[in-house]
Amino acid sequence: MDAHKLKQCFPILTSQPLIYLDTAASSLTPKRVIATMNEYYTEYPVNVHRGVYQISYKATERYTAARQTIADFINADYEETVFTRGASSALNLIATSYGLNNLTANDEIIVSELEHHSHILPWQQVAKKTGAKLIYVPLNSEGRITTENFKKVLSDQTKVVALTYISNVMGYQTPLEEIIPLAHQKNAIVSVDAAQAAPHKTIDVKKLNCDFLAFSGHKMLGPTGIGILYGKRELLDKLEPVEFGGDMNDQVNLYDAVWKETPYKFETGTPPIAEAIGLAEAVRFLQELDPEAILNHEIALKQKAVEALIKLEGVTVYNPTSETGIIAFNLDGVHPHDAVSFFDQENIALRAGHHCAQLIIQWLKVPATLRASFYAYNTHEDVDTFIEVVKKARDFFTSVGF
Amino acid sequence: MQQLENLYRQIIMDHYKNPRHKGLIDSDRYRTHHIKNPSCGDDITVQSAVKDGIVKDVRHDGSGCSICCSSASVLATLMIGQNIDSAQKLTDNYLNMIMNRPVDENLDLEDALAYQGVKQFPARIKCATIAWKAFEQTLKEWSDNDE
Numbered sequence: 001m002d003a004h005k006l007k008q009c010f011p012i013l014t015s016q017p018l019i020y021l022d023t024a025a026s027s028l029t030p031k032r033v034i035a036t037m038n039e040y041y042t043e044y045p046v047n048v049h050r051g052v053y054q055i056s057y058k059a060t061e062r063y064t065a066a067r068q069t070i071a072d073f074i075n076a077d078y079e080e081t082v083f084t085r086g087a088s089s090a091l092n093l094i095a096t097s098y099g100l101n102n103l104t105a106n107d108e109i110i111v112s113e114l115e116h117h118s119h120i121l122p123w124q125q126v127a128k129k130t131g132a133k134l135i136y137v138p139l140n141s142e143g144r145i146t147t148e149n150f151k152k153v154l155s156d157q158t159k160v161v162a163l164t165y166i167s168n169v170m171g172y173q174t175p176l177e178e179i180i181p182l183a184h185q186k187n188a189i190v191s192v193d194a195a196q197a198a199p200h201k202t203i204d205v206k207k208l209n210c211d212f213l214a215f216s217g218h219k220m221l222g223p224t225g226i227g228i229l230y231g232k233r234e235l236l237d238k239l240e241p242v243e244f245g246g247d248m249n250d251q252v253n254l255y256d257a258v259w260k261e262t263p264y265k266f267e268t269g270t271p272p273i274a275e276a277i278g279l280a281e282a283v284r285f286l287q288e289l290d291p292e293a294i295l296n297h298e299i300a301l302k303q304k305a306v307e308a309l310i311k312l313e314g315v316t317v318y319n320p321t322s323e324t325g326i327i328a329f330n331l332d333g334v335h336p337h338d339a340v341s342f343f344d345q346e347n348i349a350l351r352a353g354h355h356c357a358q359l360i361i362q363w364l365k366v367p368a369t370l371r372a373s374f375y376a377y378n379t380h381e382d383v384d385t386f387i388e389v390v391k392k393a394r395d396f397f398t399s400v401g402f
Numbered sequence: 403m404q405q406l407e408n409l410y411r412q413i414i415m416d417h418y419k420n421p422r423h424k425g426l427i428d429s430d431r432y433r434t435h436h437i438k439n440p441s442c443g444d445d446i447t448v449q450s451a452v453k454d455g456i457v458k459d460v461r462h463d464g465s466g467c468s469i470c471c472s473s474a475s476v477l478a479t480l481m482i483g484q485n486i487d488s489a490q491k492l493t494d495n496y497l498n499m500i501m502n503r504p505v506d507e508n509l510d511l512e513d514a515l516a517y518q519g520v521k522q523f524p525a526r527i528k529c530a531t532i533a534w535k536a537f538e539q540t541l542k543e544w545s546d547n548d549e
Contacts, residue, residue, distance in 0.1 A: 337442045337467035341523050353442045367465055368443040401415045402468070
């Protein structure tokens with residue numbers, strides 16, 4: 001993969017000096033995704049499933065094709081691929097609908113301290129409302145979820161296993177290939193937060209055999225405001241919608257109504273049409289780039305950066321062994337929010353804070369961290385500059401008395 | 403300009419490393435307000451004690467970046483001894499300065515002037531204002547309850 005050439009595909013990387021190391025929060029948007037969405041707004045900017053005129057037909061056709069493209073991308077069926085506002089709303093739908101309707105005080109929900117807030121808070125609410133118990137997989141000394149530790153908390157009471165595929169702070173991959181069959185032996189369902197996996201991992205929901213899986217468009221070269229809920233057909237058929245209104249019903253009577261089949265029963269209101277079409281274009285782009293190649297590239301960059309960082313005095317790296325492009329680190333004695341302004345002045349975009357994952361930050365026993373995340377459009381020169389600025393930042397803060 | 407920056411930097415670092423009036427006091431003489439910025443982790447509690455219309459004491463505690471913590475210390479130093487009216491005016495002036503709005507040049511913000519550089523870092527405005535907003539809430543409680 002030629003990252004230099006790839007940079008040319010992203011307007012923000014050609015219009016200003018920027019080393020973007022915050023893809024784990026949001027990826028940049030390529031020209032062709034922007035163009036695809038512009039085309040919708042310019043050439044057929046109308047609603048789907050409603051009009052019977054030509055441009056409405058075209059919008060419906062493109063929107064339908066977009067869903068199929070995304071379904072194929074994760075090896076799901078069309079009916080199993082639900083458009084949502086993002087991974088958060090998909091994960092909330094699973095917890096609210098499946099969780100509240102199926103769990104009781106005798107049940108247990110296995111989660112982890114590596115979860116993003118969007119995969120912990122919905123289940124925390126389910127636990128509060130149903131009396132079900134939240135059980136945390138103990139993390140190993142590196143902060144990983146291991147199959148061994150998962151076995152320790154899996155029980156006959158386990159009804160739901162809600163785990164991240166890849167941690168957004170530590171970059172670790174959860175051994176779901178081993179965990180999912182174990183969960184199924186106990187008849188538990190498995191909900192997977194794949195928001196950090198989808199940008200650089202070929203996801204095969206059939207092979208993985210997860211029951212639910214969610215991801216967001218804006219982390220995988222697509223637009224904001226759209227995400228995907230995957231669910232096994234037999235589960236989605238039984239799952240009640242959580243939002244009601246136009247387009248999701250077949251028949252409306254005075255005192256009851258009949259829902260459409262999945263995926264439509266979960267999608268009330270005018271959907272994010274441009275975003276769906278844009279996300280499908282992002283998926284095609286990702287497939288052309290090849291997720292494996294992206295991952296190998298970002299790991300090479302991360303490795304190079306980590307090797308340099310761990311040699312530096314006054315810098316602590318929390319996840320040197322992560323298997324993705326994410327580095328969680330701190331300049332010793334410098335609050336990450338102070339540090340991040342220094343990087344900002346040098347046109348390096350980093351994330352500082354809790355990363356919407358306060359549990360793992362508490363586990364690390366730090367107030368917050370810096371996070372650098374490398375992606376397809378980062379180059380070896382970006383790593384070199386990043387390391388130089390880390391040294392400059394460390395020296396600057398030492399010089400002013402931190 | 404460089405010198406100016408250095409001076410300001412010294413004020414901020416001085417209050418960060420040696421915070422004044424730090425530590426909360428458990429007493430009904432104080433009104434207390436807590437603000438947390440969950441995205442970065444700044445977490446500040448500010449107290450004020452007002453008697454006969456005069457700010458007798460200001461206390462603060464919490465954790466966060468240098469801008470956030472030092473500004474709480476600077477705030478306390480500035481406010482003790484002010485009457486409620488000028489405390490509110492100084493707070494308004496400070497917030498206006500940080501947010502790049504017109505300020506009253508006649509009001510002396512003393513060490514708090516150091517934070518005018520923050521407006522060049524819009525992402526840090528929250529850091530520089532969190533303690534002041536907490537203080538403002540305590541003032542509001544005094545005016546609501548006692549006047």
